[in-house]
Amino acid sequence: MLHFSRWKTTIIWFIVLLGVVFAMPNILTQRQLDALPSWLPSQPMTLGLDLQGGSYILLEVDRASLVAARLNSVRDDVRLQLRTANIGYTALTETGQVVEFRLRDPAQSAATREALRTLTEPVSGGLLTGGSVVETNLEEPQPGVFRLSLTEQGINYRLSTAVAQSIEVVRRRVDELGTTEPIIQRQGMDRIMVQVPGLQDPARLKALLNQTAQLTFRLVDTQNSAQAVAAGQQPAPAGSELLYSTDNPPQPFLVQRQIMVSGENLTDAQTSFDQQTNEAVVSIRFDARGAQRFGAVTQQNVGRPFAIVLDNQVLSAPNIREPILGGQAQISGNFTVQSANDLSVLLRAGALPANLNIMEERTVGxxxxxxxxxxxxxxxxxxxxxxxxxxxxxxxxxxxxxxxxxxxxxxxxxxxxxxxxxxxxxxxxxxxxxxxxxxxxxxxxxxxxxxxxxxxxxxxxxxxxxxxxxxxxxxxxxxxxxxxxxxxxxxxxxxxxxxxxxxxxxxxxxxxxxxxxxxxxxxxxxxxxxxxKEVKRGFFTFVNKTTRxxxxxxxxxxxxxxxxxxxxxxxxxxxxGLNYGIDFTGGTVIEARSKAPEADLAQIRSSLSNIIEGEVQVQEFGSARDVLIRFGSQPADLETPQTSINAVRGALQADYDFERVEVVGPSVSxxxxxxxxxxxxxxxxxxxxxxxxxxxxxxxxxxxxxxxxxxxxxxxxxxxxxxxxxxxxxxxxxxxxxxxxxxxxxxxxxxxxxxxxxxxxxxxxxxxxxxxxxxxxxxxxxxxxxxxxxxxxxxxxxxxxxxxxxxxxxxxxxxxxxxxxxxxxxxxxxxxxxxxxxxxxxxxxxxxxx
Structure with a gap:
């Protein structure tokens, strides 16, 4: 085994030389790397988030919001198809995963089945699911009563499609932040992993990812009182819904459900300034179809308020003073430059097909x-x-x-x-x-x-x-x-x-x-x-060879x-028992550094006692300025993810810098x-x-x-x-x-x-x-x-x-x-x-x- 031919020796040292060449970039400066010839390896090791800072976020497509959106779509399709076929109906309701209605004339059952046939036809499942998928089933449990129910197969198909669409939207949004080499991957059926190394502002990333950015333009219902509906004095009329503005305090608006123009027709969104008020606004531009529809709506409704709605919140509702025919408009809403920039990013990247919940977060400064x-x-x-x-x-x-x-x-x-x-x-x-x-x-x-x-x-x-x-x-x-x-x-x-x-x-x-x-x-x-002549041992040995x-x-x-x-x-x-970390119990770990020479542990406990339910562990970690904060999963996070961590940030960020944040939801744990x-x-x-x-x-x-x-x-x-x-x-x-x-x-x-x-x-x-x-x-x-x-x-x-x-x-x-x-x-x-x-x-x- 001690004989090596020339070609074996050559191969061994060629492999070693390759190793030296590929490892060399890790000890060179960026200037030296840039000066290397293009044919030489210049890629050093990629450092993880714990070594260079950044954010890791695990997102989950909200199944409930996806089902709700799909159910609304089916309801609107039913209304449109029946109106087109001149079929009278009443009691159109939606509950759970079912849309139900009653015919005014049960003799029109056959015509109703024909009108709704397109809703029950199978659609192509694509490469992921294979074959075709039936999204809705149509039943007539009693004469004149029809029920359309969403199938599990159809929901899963929509879920898979929503994840694929969301990945592209998330990628565009993250790219707008100017980060380098983000990693965005699908995990399982309904999750997306986002890893952004070197990110300086993880809170902004979460804010961008947490919005669906579904922009719609709708007419305001001026025939009824929004204040009366908000006070519960009268129900919202059919065809309208009560929404609130982004003001503080929020103001009620009664807007029509019918969407006149949607964000799908946008081609660009940029931050600019209003020439009269010098406030930050978002200038938007529509495609040809959107410009035509926007012009027609503004031409037919001069003098009426026109609500600009983002994720079911009214940004503003200005009156239409004159027709807007050029395909360009402005969105105002008491924006700061940063919030206007973020809205521009969201609109350029496009809307998410469903809400994304943050299931796990790990951030390192x-x-x-x-x-x-x-x-x-x-x-x-x-x-x-x-x-x-x-x-x-x-x-x-x-x-x-x-x-x-x-x-x-x-x-x-x-x-x-x-x-x-x-x-x-x-x-x-x-x-x-x-x-x-x-x-x-x-x-x-x-x-x-x-x-x-x-x-x-x-x-x-x-x-x-x-x-x-x-x-x-x-x-x-x-x-x-x-x-x-x-x-x-x-x-x-x-x-x-x-x-x-x-x-x-x-x-x-x-x-x-x-x-x-x-x-x-x-x-x-x-x-x-x-x-x-001899194989010599070193200076010591632990065990004598004659040991028995x-x-x-x-x-x-x-x-x-x-x-x-x-x-x-x-x-x-x-x-x-074991001292289980949040990986297994769910909860939050925060490593913070005091801006003062010493962290005040008692003050932190006092500040968080009214925010966090259950025990809050606060301990010194390393130096006197560093503190480690732990608390378990919060009930509020089950309804709205990240509620607790956002509250903690608000309470402590004036006095502390957040060096590391880990949030794991109970389902992930x-x-x-x-x-x-x-x-x-x-x-x-x-x-x-x-x-x-x-x-x-x-x-x-x-x-x-x-x-x-x-x-x-x-x-x-x-x-x-x-x-x-x-x-x-x-x-x-x-x-x-x-x-x-x-x-x-x-x-x-x-x-x-x-x-x-x-x-x-x-x-x-x-x-x-x-x-x-x-x-x-x-x-x-x-x-x-x-x-x-x-x-x-x-x-x-x-x-x-x-x-x-x-x-x-x-x-x-x-x-x-x-x-x-x-x-x-x-x-x-x-x-x-x-x-x-x-x-x-x-x-x-x-x-x-x-």
Whole structure:
């Protein structure tokens, strides 16, 4: 395995060179990037919102408003079709998802069915739904009474269409803000994810997204009194409805339901100023059809008030002084320049087909993002220094080779993230640091094998060759189990969790390349040039090779301790419970920074006590100026999303800057909780199947039991510390699952090898032998992981600390379970040497007969 042909060497270093070229833009300034030739890569990694600031908003199309709008449309169509066919009717009503009316003459039933036939004809469902869709069903429950009901299939079709239309409208609105590289994607049947990095004013974005911007021009009903209808002295007449203006206080207007001109006929909208009052107004221009209709209406109704209605609010209702025939008009309404600009943006982008509710919001200020970048960089550098120094001290020159391979490993990982356009989040930085620990583990496996083979009497070259050969399968098995966990994280996670999963998965791939190929080439080159007489270890070792610790003799005590701690963890979970974050409970988390030298926690509690229902947690976070505010989902938000956060902003924004805002609705939190449980179970099931295929079922059971133990212990730690349990905690647990299996697989691989080698050795003795042979590697890997994670914990900042703490506990518990849980399970499930003896006897008999 130490021979490399010229073309293999060329390919290896060509890949490394490509990695350097694609990673280079990440350390260049923008001026240097602009000066690069066009054929060179110039795209650095994309930073996530938690690293550069910005807003993440999950929108949901309001099904109720969509159904209501569709029902109004059906009602208007019924009225138009019956009037056109000269069919008399009465009692036209709409309730739920049904429009019902009664014929004046039941003998016209057949003519009514024919007139309404177009409403019940199937429409093309398009590529998404396929086939055709019937949107309404027509029934005649009794003679002369007709009922049109909306079908679920039709509503779903309209919902899917509304999402597709809304995505384009949202994209146009976001583009008008001048932001760079926004991400707008469909999620599921009725949701839209909007991610706008670097946005300085998330409140303005929400205001733009929260309006449907349905602009209509309608005549004011001057025959009836709007004040009388508003006071309840008389009902609104047929054909008219009561609306209110945007003034403070709002004024009632009685406007006709008939839309004379709609916003669909607009071609442009721009902010301008009224020449007489110098107030900000919105100048609009109609297309040919809209100009014709607008001119006709204004020509026929000179002297009457003409209401300009936006989302069922009257912006203004000026009197028509003269016909407006040029296709241009002005909208006035006590606008500021900013509000006039926003209205222009909404009108240019077009109207949304339905209301969009904000189900989840995560906003990070640019200052906090810069702090996170600095903290992540410091943690990464310090973690790298820890690992590099440790490897040099433990393995000497071989440690130096491992560090060179580790450097190129990180370079290749950064290059892949840049090339794929993947988003680097703060947990993603944790993934890079974790990759360094896992990369070192592969080198430790190889080096320990080399030293072991040398001690067994092989020559230096034979030892090195055998070390790489025997470690290959173990490295593959260990990393594939971690890759399974990363895949589950990606498909079931969201946001930063996905970023961590991508980084972890790519890190596993680069680790396999550097450990199996690049490290082997470097060692082979060293052997070829220097021709060493000995493979020397570094300055220390944790375990002497002659160690024979009787682990299996202690298994009953270890099992008793494990059962006691596991039961205590489960009891604590049932009694105390986890400190669930808003990802699972719904609610709001705000990180604010005082404009004064010190935050006043008591004043914040007092200000929010009359706004927020239930407990409001207010605590200092980091410095004396920083404060963390938490509160649960509010009843007001169920009716009007974002009501509570808007009220909190209004109460605190004079004295505090909002650095980070996370809002998760109760429906989203329930979905995230289900996805989290499925993620853990799915990862463990996938790994168990892989281990079963690669080894035997006893090994698979042992691996899952030991991994379940690690998860339970980690959850027990979270219960005791009451650290916040959120989506990143699930990522930490799944990483623990991957690492624990990684460690267990290494031990199992040695046991499988010894089962073939010592066929008559009792199983408990064989397990002790295997554990002692791999003990130094187990400790070495655990130490490197702890060093990398400790750097993240102490230098990575407050945000990432809760993510790393359970991982540190999981690594320590994983080392314990690999020794005292996984091994004994093979004894309890009867992986005994008698089976091997029978195989050996059968082979001997076969040899004699031959």
């Amino acid at each position: 640019p200052g906090l993002g810069a702090d996170s970048v600095a903290a992540g960089q410091n943690a990464g550098i310090i973690g790298a220094i820890f690992v590099v120094v440790f490897m040099l001290a433990a393995y000497g020159f071989l440690g130096l080779i491992a560090n060179v391979a580790l450097f190129f490993n990180v370079v290749l990982l950064v290059a892949l993230l840049s090339w794929l356009g993947a988003t680097l989040t703060l947990p993603g930085i944790a993934g890079i640091v974790l990759t360094m620990g896992m990369a070192v583990d592969s080198n430790v496996l190889i080096y320990e094998r080399i030293l072991e083979e040398r001690k067994a009497g092989r020559s230096v070259i034979q030892s090195i060759d055998a070390g790489f050969h025997k470690a290959f399968g173990t490295i593959m098995d260990a990393n594939i189990t971690s890759l399974i966990a990363a895949a589950v994280l990606f498909f079931l996670g969201s946001g930063p969790v996905r970023g961590f999963a991508v980084t972890l998965a790519l890190g596993i791939l680069t680790t396999l390349f550097t450990a199996i190929t690049l490290t082997r080439w470097l060692v082979a080159y060293w052997v070829k040039v220097r021709r060493p 610790i009787p682990f299996m003799a202690m298994r009953r005590v270890a099992f008793a301790l494990t059962i006691a701690l596991s039961l205590a963890s489960i009891a604590g979970l049932a009694g105390m 329930g979905e995230l909780a289900v996805a989290a449980v499925l993620g853990v179970v799915g990862a463990m099931l996938g790994i168990m199947i892989y281990v079963w295929v690669r080894f035997e079922w006893q090994f698979a059971v042992g691996a899952i039991v030991s991994t379940a133990h690690d998860v339970i212990m980690t959850i027990g730690f979270l219960v005791i510390t009451q650290a916040e349990f959120n989506l990143t905690s699930i990522a930490a647990i799944l990483t623990i699952v991957g690492y624990s299996l990684n460690d267990t697989i290494v031990v199992f691989d040695r046991m499988r090898e010894n089962l073939r080698k010592y066929k008559k050795m009792p199983i408990d003795t064989l397990i002790d032998l295997s554990l002692n042979e791999t003990l130094n590697r187990t400790i070495m890997t655990g130490v490197t992981m702890i060093l990398a994670l400790a750097a993240l914990y102490f230098f990575g900042g407050d945000v990432i600390r809760n993510f790393v703490a359970p991982m540190i506990v999981g690594v320590l518990v994983g080392v314990y379970s690999s020794v005292f849980i996984a091994g004994p399970m093979l004894i309890y499930f009867k992986l005994r040497p008698e089976k091997a003896d029978m195989v050996e006897a059968a082979q001997a008999n076969t040899a004699k007969e031959a």
